[in-house]
Amino acid sequence: MFTLMEVLKLLAPWFTAAVVVVLTPMVKDLIPQAVSSYLFSIYQDYFYSRLTYINIEEYGDFTRDQIYEAATIYLRQKINDSPKPKRFRCKKAIKQDKPICDIANEEEVIDNFRDIRLGWKLRVEGTGHYGQLQPPPDKNFFELTFDKRFKKDVVESYIPYVIARAEEIIREEKGIKLYSPNCSHGKALPTGQEWSCTILEHPATFDKLAMSPERKRSLKDDLDRFVTRKEWYKKVGRAWKRGYLIYGPPGTGKSTLIAAMANHLNFDIYFFDISNVTSDSVLRQILLTISNRSMIVFEDIDCAQLGKRGEEKKDPYYHQYTLSGLLNAMDGLWSSCGEEQIIVFTTNHKDLLDRLDPALFRPGRIDMHVPMSYCTMDEFKMLASTYLDFNEDHRLYGQIEGLFANARVTPAEIAEEFSRTEDADAALEAVVEYLKQKKIAEESSRTEEQKKIAEESSRTEDPDAALEAVVIAEES
Structure with missing residues (x-):
């Protein structure tokens, strides 16, 4: 059996030759291309074979990638701990308490996990041409680098840790985000630009809500039960979602109740104006970008001009969303793309809902009716x-x-x-x-x-x- 020193002596000429080929262009030109490529591959494998790269793209087929989003949140806290980067991006919304610092393009953040050294680098890949009228947005992705010996630990332990830690950070942060859709002439904007948001600072709570104690207790218990039943929804084969219809005359506190529900659950709110949507595909695209642990609010659903299923097909020039498209987005196959979501319909005139298809309000889509009455x-x-x-x-x-x-x-x-x-x-x-x-x-x-x-x-x-x-x- 060869000793270590003997092995090194045997390999030394090859490494020396590879170094010469790589570092000396003149010598490289004097030897055949096949030999040069072979020596270069030996050199590259020896010095770089221990590194493994994982690319985490910002967007999958339909929605923002969960790992990318979690890494963005996780790395914000790692910027100060890492010897790198030298540059980073900083932004602050008007209602935010402090600035948010994100990793800059081509900069690296170093992290350590169970004695594994990991490098995170943000990269941007152009996808369009400057001459295009509407070039597609650039593709952002994280490049994660580590020793290949720890691939299993990184994939099975480190990445789930990053996701879990990001969820903890979100829960620890104060402030609920209020989203509204960005639509241009009824068309969804490019991927990643579907929503604009601000910080919701509504002080409403169930304790301050002007609502009968019994109704308030029933709604609060229903919300608490919903967020703890992930395994139950999985067991019975249903999407982890729940629907509420809040109805009552103007001024009875419907919007205040929505804010109290969001504050109680610490859920973001997505206010959705369905009248700006021009097709089922646009409706689906926008709804699929909604994050987990959120409330999707359709205000004044009686004014949404939702006919009964099949009626829209009678008009060959119909270019609006359809009731079928909304129902599929709510609890069809597409609904499984999001979880722990609450759908809220509001109306000032419940009696007008009789004109709409009863399928929109059946149990499983709308699970609880919440009346808001005149003052008692x-x-x-x-x-x-x-x-x-x-x-x-x-x-x-x-x-x-x-x-x-x-x-x-x-x-x-x-x-x-x-x-x-x-x-x-x-x-x-x-x-x-x-x-x-x-x-x-x-x-x-x-x-x-x-x-x-x-x-x-x-x-x-x-x-x-x-x-x-x-x-x-x-x-x-």
Whole structure:
């Protein structure tokens, strides 16, 4: 058996020759190309064979790659710990507490994991030509370098660690992001530019919410149960998603409830204006870019012009999204591309939803209906506690409760009266006066309606025609 020294002596001429070939162009030109390439390959294998490279591209086929996104978040905390980089990118949104520093192009960040030295380098690869009218966006990817002996440790342990650590960082960070879609003339923007966002700083919580205690407790328990049932959804073969329909007149607190739900779960909010979408493919592209642990909100779903399935095919010039496209994105095969997501529909007029396809609101798509009603006495006391720090019974409470029976008033109207003064007695007296005026106005309105109905019915002696006139009067 050869000793180590004997092996080195045998290999020395080959390495020497390879070095000469690589470093001396004149010598390289004097020997055949095949020999030169062979010697160079020996030299390269000896010095570089211990390194392994993994490219992690920013985007997969449809969505942003999870490893790339996790690495971006993870490396922000590693920049200060690493002897490199010398350059990095820095940005700060108006509502962010501190700047965010990201690795710059071609710069390297060094990390250590279980005595394994790893190098992260951001690279940008151009995909278009400057002469193109709309060149495709450049392709960003991370190049991860390490000793090939640790490939199994890196793939099976280090990368999952980076993903888990990034999720912890997100949970530790304060601030929920509020997203809105970027659409140009109804068309989705290039991949990576579908959404713009800001920091949501809404103080709403379930404790401050003007809502009946029973309904509030039921909704809160449902949310808590949803986020802990990942294995259950997997076991029964369903996408890890849940749907809510929030309905009620304007001013009853629908948007405040959405903010309270997001704050409770620490979920980002994606407000989706479906009227700007021109096709099912664009709708799918935008929805697929929504991150996990998020709420997708469709406001005023009754105004979305969603016909019943199949109706859109009757118009050969129809170039809008379809109900089928929305349903497939919600809980069809495409829905499995995201998990731990909550879908919220809102409407001011639940009665108008009868015009839409019932498939949109069936269980499994919309799992819970949440009514937001006019102010009740319990909700009124909650508002008084929040705005006036008043938690006792008051001499005017009996009168106020009686007025609630004859005057419909929203929590927003009560909150506006409370915001005018911090004196509890003065605020409650103002509410009594407001409710009295509201009662007079509603009674006057009802009287006018009755007169109009009587006038319409008196114009004909035909019972059917009179009934039809009454219906038209009521609708108007």
